[in-house]
Amino acid sequence: MITGGSNGIGRACSERFAAEGANVLIADLLVDPGQAAVEAIRSTGATAAFVQLEAASQASNEAMAAAALEHFGTIDIVVTxxxxxHGDYKSGDVEAGLKRMQQAAEASAVNPAASLIDLDLDDWRRVLDVNLTGTLLAIQSTAAVMLDQDKPGSIVTIASIAARDPLWGSPSYPVSKAGVWMLTKNAARTLAPLGIRVNAIGPGFIETNMTAALGEVDDYNNLVIGLTPMGRKGKPSEIANVALFLASDEASYVTGELIHPDGGWFTG
Ligand SMILES: NC(=O)c1ccc[n+]([C@@H]2O[C@H](COP(=O)([O-])OP(=O)(O)OC[C@H]3O[C@@H](n4cnc5c(N)ncnc54)[C@H](O)[C@@H]3O)[C@@H](O)[C@H]2O)c1
Known part of the structure; x- marks a missing residue:
């Protein structure tokens, strides 16, 4: 079961897990790219289904877990x-992303502390609701199902290098990802005696819709690449590889970890 599976890292995980023989339930707010992802997986002969999810809603997360049971009978692996x-992020809307970056640069030129002092509380709340509370709700709804199974399973959350590096600008995103990191450790400690492993991945900059606007602006793109010792952004499939390892029995003694596939970002 992959939340955010319609695009980017989630989609790459969906495709990789399906290629390894998993039945995949893609759960995402965006229906059209989610159904396209399902069709792409089915065209390889693998099994996939889609359910619409509002990550910040408890009822929607419970419906997602129920859909997984209805389709496949068990929940063995969850990737969140x-x-x-940011608050009004819409995956795939690069124009809106560029406009927002420009507005942030203008505000910062007037007041270098604008991203903190003038932070819109709605933005802060929405980012925490989706990224942090959404991860909590996905863990709650699926772990409850897993605990009733003979073989409970494994949960992989997606944090970020921003869990441990404040990056630049608004605090909403890095704070949400630091929360995902601690939530992952807390859940891992609680669920370890019950047979569920919970680990986090903290990607560096990966080529997805989320970084597409940044990729259009040379100054930002060069800054990110310059700070990445490997000298390039990562590919979604490079995150899916790590998710596959963490979810598999190859990682049977690994829980509560945060692994950074980040091209060497944290070597400094
Ligand atoms: N791209 C990067 O550089 C990068 C780096 C570190 C962490 N991450 C994290 O990886 C995860 C995937 O991001 P991505 O880069 O693949 O971006 P993406 O935009 O390609 O994918 C994000 C997916 O999440 C879905 N989504 C957003 N809000 C939702 C909601 N409320 N309910 C349900 N689904 C929702 C989107 O529709 C989209 O399909 C995110 O948690 C992101 O913070 C990304």
Whole structure:
């Protein structure tokens, strides 16, 4: 079961897990790209289904877990990749992303502390609701099901390098990801005696819709690439590889970890 599976990292995880033989339930706010992802998986002969999810809603997360049971009878692996970079983020709307970056640059030119002092509380709340509370709700709804199974399973959350690096600008995103990191450790400690492993992935900059606007602006793009020792952004499939490892029995003694596939970001 992959939240945020319609695009980017979640979609790459969906495709990789399906290629390894998993039946995949994609759960996402965006229906059209989610159904396209399902069709792409089915065209390989693998099994996939889609359910619409509002990550910040408890009822929607419970419906997602129920849909997984209805389709496949068990929940063995969960990846929580649904996420937003700012309150009104819409995956795939690069124009809106560029406009927002320009507005932030203008505000910062007037007041270098604008991203903190003038932070819109609605933005803060929405980012925390989707990224942090959404991860909590996905863990709650699926762990409850897993605990009733003979073989409970494994949960992989998607944090970020921003869990441990405040990056630049608004605090909403890094705070939400630091929360995902601690939530992952807390859930891992609680669920370990019950047979569920919970680990986090903290990607560096990955080529997805979320970084598409940044990729259009040379100054930002070069800054990010310059700070990444490997000298490039990562590919979604490089995150899916790590998710596959963490979810698999190859990681049977790994829980509560945060692994950074980040091109060497944290070598400094
Ligand atoms: N791209 C990066 O550089 C990067 C780096 C570190 C962490 N991440 C994290 O990886 C995860 C996936 O992001 P991505 O880069 O693949 O971006 P993306 O935009 O390609 O994918 C995010 C997906 O989450 C879905 N989503 C957003 N809000 C939702 C909601 N309220 N309910 C359900 N689904 C929702 C979107 O529709 C989209 O399909 C996010 O949590 C992001 O914060 C990304």
């Amino acid at each position: 990749a649904a996420g937003i970079s």
